[in-house]
Amino acid sequence: MNEEVFVNKVLRGVGVSSGITTGRVYLLERGRVPITKRSIKEEHVDKEILRFKHAIKSAIEELDSIKEAITDDEIKKHAFIIDAHMLILQDDYFLNDVVDAIRKDRINTEWALDIVVSKFLASFEKMEDHYLRERGQDVKYIHERLVRILVKGKTTDIHGRSVKGKAIIVAHDLSPADTIQLNLNQISGFATDVGGRTSHTSIVARALEIPAVVGIGNITSLVKNNDSIIIDGDEGVVIINPTKEVQKDYIAKQLHLKSQKREFLRIAKLKSETKDGFRLRVGANIELLEEMDIVERYGAQGIGLYRTEYIYLSRKTLPTEMDHYHIYRKLAENRALEYITIRTLDIGGDKFVSDIEVPKEMNPAMGLRAIRLCIKELQLFKSQLMGILRASAYGPLRILIPMISGIEEVRKTKAVIKECMEELNHKRVNFNKDIKIGIMIEVPSACMISDQLAQEVDFFSVGTNDLIQYTLAIDRVNEYVSYLYEPLHPAVLMMIKLAVEAAHSNKIDIALCGEMAGEPLYVPILLGLELDELSMNPYSIPRAKKVIRGLEHSYCKELLREVLRTNSAKEGEYILRKEMARLFPEDFIRCYEE
Numbered sequence: 001m002n003e004e005v006f007v008n009k010v011l012r013g014v015g016v017s018s019g020i021t022t023g024r025v026y027l028l029e030r031g032r033v034p035i036t037k038r039s040i041k042e043e044h045v046d047k048e049i050l051r052f053k054h055a056i057k058s059a060i061e062e063l064d065s066i067k068e069a070i071t072d073d074e075i076k077k078h079a080f081i082i083d084a085h086m087l088i089l090q091d092d093y094f095l096n097d098v099v100d101a102i103r104k105d106r107i108n109t110e111w112a113l114d115i116v117v118s119k120f121l122a123s124f125e126k127m128e129d130h131y132l133r134e135r136g137q138d139v140k141y142i143h144e145r146l147v148r149i150l151v152k153g154k155t156t157d158i159h160g161r162s163v164k165g166k167a168i169i170v171a172h173d174l175s176p177a178d179t180i181q182l183n184l185n186q187i188s189g190f191a192t193d194v195g196g197r198t199s200h201t202s203i204v205a206r207a208l209e210i211p212a213v214v215g216i217g218n219i220t221s222l223v224k225n226n227d228s229i230i231i232d233g234d235e236g237v238v239i240i241n242p243t244k245e246v247q248k249d250y251i252a253k254q255l256h257l258k259s260q261k262r263e264f265l266r267i268a269k270l271k272s273e274t275k276d277g278f279r280l281r282v283g284a285n286i287e288l289l290e291e292m293d294i295v296e297r298y299g300a301q302g303i304g305l306y307r308t309e310y311i312y313l314s315r316k317t318l319p320t321e322m323d324h325y326h327i328y329r330k331l332a333e334n335r336a337l338e339y340i341t342i343r344t345l346d347i348g349g350d351k352f353v354s355d356i357e358v359p360k361e362m363n364p365a366m367g368l369r370a371i372r373l374c375i376k377e378l379q380l381f382k383s384q385l386m387g388i389l390r391a392s393a394y395g396p397l398r399i400l401i402p403m404i405s406g407i408e409e410v411r412k413t414k415a416v417i418k419e420c421m422e423e424l425n426h427k428r429v430n431f432n433k434d435i436k437i438g439i440m441i442e443v444p445s446a447c448m449i450s451d452q453l454a455q456e457v458d459f460f461s462v463g464t465n466d467l468i469q470y471t472l473a474i475d476r477v478n479e480y481v482s483y484l485y486e487p488l489h490p491a492v493l494m495m496i497k498l499a500v501e502a503a504h505s506n507k508i509d510i511a512l513c514g515e516m517a518g519e520p521l522y523v524p525i526l527l528g529l530e531l532d533e534l535s536m537n538p539y540s541i542p543r544a545k546k547v548i549r550g551l552e553h554s555y556c557k558e559l560l561r562e563v564l565r566t567n568s569a570k571e572g573e574y575i576l577r578k579e580m581a582r583l584f585p586e587d588f589i590r591c592y593e594e
């Protein structure tokens with residue numbers, strides 16, 4: 001425990017849930033339990049394996065009772081994460097690996113677990129997708145739980161540790177079981193040593209709109225219970241024991257953010273229409289059903305992108321047709337949204353953890369992923385498509401296919417969808433026969449042949465995250481080349497323009513759902529490009545609407561021409577920042593000065 005008393009100690013991490021909060025620390029100390037690595041005698045091997053099996057049984061019982069004790073509906077929504085942990089505890093690969101290590105190496109359970117878990121974590125860490133990488137955290141939680149059971153022989157949870165008054169939880173990391181046991185109504189912020197945008201704490205914090213900063217490194221060793229603390233979830237900053245002046249500044253900033261939020265929630269309800277009457281849809285990108293409340297509150301007209309990867313990652317075996325159906329039906333039954341775009345599975349290469357065997361690839365971003373994998377693993381693809389089709393009887397679902405690079409992929413996909421429809425007809429299951437089928441435009445070849453592709457499908461959605469990566473040949477997760485990741489690169493803008501023209505001359509809609517859509521600075525350019533929809537992180541919607549409503553469409557078209565004339569992303573950005581600072585001085589002055 002740290003005895004030093006800090007004043008105004010500033011710590012930096014990753015701001016994962018917006019907002020500012022000030023309050024008192026509630027420290028959840030769950031440091032690592034030291035383990036002893038022991039060799040064991042041959043005759044003790046069976047006893048040791050039994051010890052491991054008892055620990056597994058206790059861990060499952062603990063998780064079961066945590067789940068049963070949940071009464072709060074809001075918290076119940078997150079209990080599926082506990083199920084995912086239970087599945088890991090019953091996973092044959094995991095169990096057999098530990099038993100094998102105990103038997104073959106004649107080592108105690110703690111040691112065997114250490115070896116097996118390290119192997120699992122190493123393979124998670126190699127994954128390119130940061131979301132998948134962080135799922136390794138689940139294996140860590142399970143490991144910690146088992147070690148605590150083995151070492152201490154008693155329960156491991158923070159059960160019953162009620163939080164007094166509103167508190168800011170500081171922890172090394174919060175396992176889903178921890179988060180679920182806390183009374184979330186009494187928590188005004190989170191700060192953790194580890195974690196990233198897609199760790200469970202972050203997902204829950206965002207869904208509940210609680211400010212959070214994660215990945216701070218060492219906050220648990222620097223604070224004590226009851227320390228005063230400020231969390232700035234927008235800047236990713238935490239301040240321990242702030243002075244009165246600093247507190248005053250942050251309270252003023254917090255009040256400003258609160259009134260800004262009220263203003264955003266007001267704007268959220270308004271139409272996305274320019275001053276001269278050009279309308280486009282504003283949709284939301286989501287990954288979890290839990291995000292639906294936020295989607296509505298922040299003013300999305302529909303879901304422009306529902307990433308379905310989480311469905312595959314949150315269970316041990318592949319989701320069945322009916323698993324898919326139940327999830328998509330919940331989405332479809334939402335009456336507030338005009339359309340819900342379900343993107344079919346977009347993983348593969350070394351980003352895939354499940355029953356499907358995929359070869360190790362040298363270059364996974366360009367490997368057997370997304371539609372390529374789905375076409376190869378037809379059963380996998382069909383169970384998702386059948387689930388979507390079944391659910392389409394209940395609301396305005398659309399199908400979106402990722403990573404299309406050529407026309408055969410589209411034709412093959414449509415043939416598979418047709419087969420699914422025939423099967424459902426045969427079974428007399430209701431579905432929407434006219435369901436809209438769209439493709440992601442995120443591979444340069446798809447842009448180049450967008451005119452032909454547009455004749456095959458009902459809509460396009462531009463995925464700029466990948467389109468920029470493939471057009472400019474820069475790995476989107478490689479920090480060394482991130483300076484080259486330029487959404488305003490003339491090649492990128494020309495690609496989008498080409499796809500928009502192809503879509504419109506074939507009378508189909510075109511959306512843009514990459515991160516670029518949620519960045520207000522780019523909104524005038526995207527308006528100038530005449531996209532029909534922008535789909536973004538729900539929290540970005542009001543800001544985007546504000547910008548849309550403050551602009552003339554004719555001006556945006558001219559601005560786009562001017563930016564394209566510069567032939568340079570840097571110069572284009574300079575013009576854009578300058579113009580936006582002139583038009584929206586309150587919102588853009590800072591970025592122009594940078």
Ligand code: PEP
Pocket residue numbers: 305307346442462463464465466467513514515
């Ligand atoms: C994209 O590539 O822009 C996109 C929206 O999809 P993802 O980020 O899931 O690849």
Ligand code: MG
Pocket residue numbers: 402442463465466
């Ligand atoms: Mg993509």
